[in-house]
Amino acid sequence: MSAVLREDFKEILRLVRPSARVLDVGCGEGELLELLVREKACDAQGLEISPAGVSACLARGLAVVQGDADHDLDHFPSRCFDYAVLSDTLQAMRDPKHVLSELLRIADQAVVSLPNFGHWRVRWALVTGGRMPETKALPEPWWSTPNIHLCTLRDFTALCDELGLRIDACASLAEGKPARAIDPARPIENWRAESALFLLSRRPEGGPVEGQRDLFGDPVRAPQRRGAAR
Amino acid sequence: MADGITSETASDGGTHRFPANKPLRLDSGATLAPLEIAYKTYGRLNADKSNAVLVCHALTGDQHVASTHPITGKPGWWNTVVGEGLPLDPERYFIICANVVGGCMGSTGPSSINPKTGEPYGLAFPMITIADMVRAQAMLIEALGIETLFAVVGGSMGGMQVLQWAADYPEKLFSAICIAAAPRHSAQNIAFHEVGRQAIMADPDWRGGAYELQGLRPEKGLAVARMAAHITYLSEQALQRKFGRELQRNGLSWGFDADFQVESYLRHQGTSFVDRFDANSYLYITRALDYFDLAAKHDGILAGAFRGARKVRFCVLSFSSDWLYPTAESRDIVRALFAAGCPASSLEIKTDKGHDAFFLDEPLLDSALRGFLASAAQARGVA
Numbered sequence: 001m002s003a004v005l006r007e008d009f010k011e012i013l014r015l016v017r018p019s020a021r022v023l024d025v026g027c028g029e030g031e032l033l034e035l036l037v038r039e040k041a042c043d044a045q046g047l048e049i050s051p052a053g054v055s056a057c058l059a060r061g062l063a064v065v066q067g068d069a070d071h072d073l074d075h076f077p078s079r080c081f082d083y084a085v086l087s088d089t090l091q092a093m094r095d096p097k098h099v100l101s102e103l104l105r106i107a108d109q110a111v112v113s114l115p116n117f118g119h120w121r122v123r124w125a126l127v128t129g130g131r132m133p134e135t136k137a138l139p140e141p142w143w144s145t146p147n148i149h150l151c152t153l154r155d156f157t158a159l160c161d162e163l164g165l166r167i168d169a170c171a172s173l174a175e176g177k178p179a180r181a182i183d184p185a186r187p188i189e190n191w192r193a194e195s196a197l198f199l200l201s202r203r204p205e206g207g208p209v210e211g212q213r214d215l216f217g218d219p220v221r222a223p224q225r226r227g228a229a230r
Numbered sequence: 231m232a233d234g235i236t237s238e239t240a241s242d243g244g245t246h247r248f249p250a251n252k253p254l255r256l257d258s259g260a261t262l263a264p265l266e267i268a269y270k271t272y273g274r275l276n277a278d279k280s281n282a283v284l285v286c287h288a289l290t291g292d293q294h295v296a297s298t299h300p301i302t303g304k305p306g307w308w309n310t311v312v313g314e315g316l317p318l319d320p321e322r323y324f325i326i327c328a329n330v331v332g333g334c335m336g337s338t339g340p341s342s343i344n345p346k347t348g349e350p351y352g353l354a355f356p357m358i359t360i361a362d363m364v365r366a367q368a369m370l371i372e373a374l375g376i377e378t379l380f381a382v383v384g385g386s387m388g389g390m391q392v393l394q395w396a397a398d399y400p401e402k403l404f405s406a407i408c409i410a411a412a413p414r415h416s417a418q419n420i421a422f423h424e425v426g427r428q429a430i431m432a433d434p435d436w437r438g439g440a441y442e443l444q445g446l447r448p449e450k451g452l453a454v455a456r457m458a459a460h461i462t463y464l465s466e467q468a469l470q471r472k473f474g475r476e477l478q479r480n481g482l483s484w485g486f487d488a489d490f491q492v493e494s495y496l497r498h499q500g501t502s503f504v505d506r507f508d509a510n511s512y513l514y515i516t517r518a519l520d521y522f523d524l525a526a527k528h529d530g531i532l533a534g535a536f537r538g539a540r541k542v543r544f545c546v547l548s549f550s551s552d553w554l555y556p557t558a559e560s561r562d563i564v565r566a567l568f569a570a571g572c573p574a575s576s577l578e579i580k581t582d583k584g585h586d587a588f589f590l591d592e593p594l595l596d597s598a599l600r601g602f603l604a605s606a607a608q609a610r611g612v613a
Contacts (some may be wrong), residue, residue, distance in 0.1 A: 039562045043573075051577065051578060051594075053578070054575075054576075054577045055577055055594050055598055057601075058545075058575055058577060058597065058598040058602055059598070059601040060601060061601050061604050061605025061608070062437070062575075062601075062605070063543070063573050063574070063575050063605075064575050064576075065564055065568075065574055065575060065576040066576050066577050066578055067561075067564075067576075072565070075565040075568045075569060076569075077568065077569055077570075077571055082570075089316055179446075213447055
């Protein structure tokens with residue numbers, strides 16, 4: 001995975017309602033789960049594939065099941081969580097489209113962060129070097145990277161459209177810098193954002209839920225017409 | 231104590247005798263009375279009775295979970311988990327372990343006296359199930375004045391009892407730890423048990439189950455049953471590592487003595503087992519395991535068994551080299567728990583020690599149990 005995105009934990013903590021039911025998919029050693037339990041009194045559950053990660057979580061007293069996001073999300077009942085978090089992992093999934101739609105079946109909202117392959121450094125490295133880019137967000141060489149399904153912001157928003165998902169908020173993330181709210185439909189952001197974090201929901205067309213706050217604590221606006229930007 | 235119960239109770243356990251008007255109602259439709267349940271306790275029940283832990287033992291286990299076995303003189307069978315400074319510490323928890331109904335260490339079983347004949351039951355003992363064992367445990371817990379268990383914990387057949395507790399008495403549980411178990415017995419599981427039972431019944435000293443009347447014991451048959459079963463508790467890798475093709479003496483005997491160390495080991499497992507276990511109990515308990523299929527009562531949908539257990543915290547652990555109840559079985563349990571909406575943790579522990587790893591010194595088992603119990607104790611307010 002990339003090195004940049006641990007920054008997103010702060011943003012996720014700001015976003016999640018206190019006492020919410022949260023599933024952290026690919027929870028690693030449980031850093032985010034622990035923060036969610038401690039800071040937000042969340043009812044937090046992890047899903048992690050590596051035995052070392054699972055036992056570290058158990059030793060920290062966190063609820064975690066050993067499993068694989070590509071297969072095991074299918075076994076959760078619908079809408080059993082308020083949020084499903086997939087932090088910097090979607091691009092490593094075998095079937096990201098399926099995983100994304102499963103996240104929003106089992107949870108009312110999903111928080112998904114991912115590196116942006118449209119970032120100017122990535123484009124520049126490919127154009128000038130002619131080789132697969134290695135950047136801060138994508139540090140491994142092509143033959144050892146777990147990131148097998150990389151995408152740009154535009155790719156991702158197109159997939160969200162296809163799946164009928166609404167983007168409630170989006171922030172650009174970069175190591176050591178504060179998160180910046182962005183409109184992912186603006187072409188310039190697809191050049192500028194090193195990584196991005198999305199708050200997604202699958203709700204029928206209409207206004208946002210009363211009192212719903214976005215990443216930055218602002219009231220969530222009505223759905224944007226992203227199609228216009230293309 | 232509840233009405234009508236007589237007991238011989240020491241501070242660390244004893245035998246509860248439920249009178250004839252308090253029979254155990256069995257799944258088969260029969261009833262068992264009077265019922266005696268032999269149990270051990272460790273630690274003290276706290277003032278608000280919130281620290282009781284029930285440990286469920288495996289097929290050939292008994293209530294001596296952390297104390298010297300009265301027959302073999304060996305330490306308790308789970309002295310890696312229950313004891314001072316261990317995950318289940320009697321300083322913190324009130325730990326109860328009862329011999330299962332059908333067993334041979336003091337609870338009513340086929341070697342108990344049948345009140346109708348004044349002789350040992352033998353094959354007149356009714357068939358029992360895992361649910362019957364759990365029902366008897368629930369009677370004991372009630373008799374001890376405990377309304378809810380902080381945890382019910384067990385490995386192998388003990389893990390199946392844990393699942394049965396969650397299915398039948400979810401309101402009495404705060405947490406449940408199921409180790410190296412399965413939600414049903416597979417064809418292979420049943421097949422191995424059938425080999426064991428046939429070995430016992432083929433022993434001329436078995437006498438149709440009435441051996442006790444004639445002062446006999448089918449020791450050879452029971453030993454063979456144990457030898458066959460013991461192989462399933464280990465892994466090929468562990469056997470190879472421990473014994474390889476090592477010989478007992480220099481050179482082959484060119485006969486059928488125990489040339490190989492693995493033969494000698496298995497023979498020892500068999501002969502030492504018959505000193506502490508009753509052949510008819512072995513028949514009845516293996517049958518109870520074969521009959522176990524938690525989903526059966528719920529139209530084959532395992533999640534249905536956990537529908538009432540949404541408030542119970544589960545921990546499901548398995549071992550990578552366990553081929554008796556492999557991790558795939560534990561995964562089925564976890565998926566059913568998800569589907570039922572139960573909070574669950576699960577882990578497959580990497581080890582080459584096979585099924586028996588659950589009572590061996592496994593650091594990951596230790597840390598998983600400690601972590602799970604600590605967070606549950608915090609949530610329950612157990613100091």
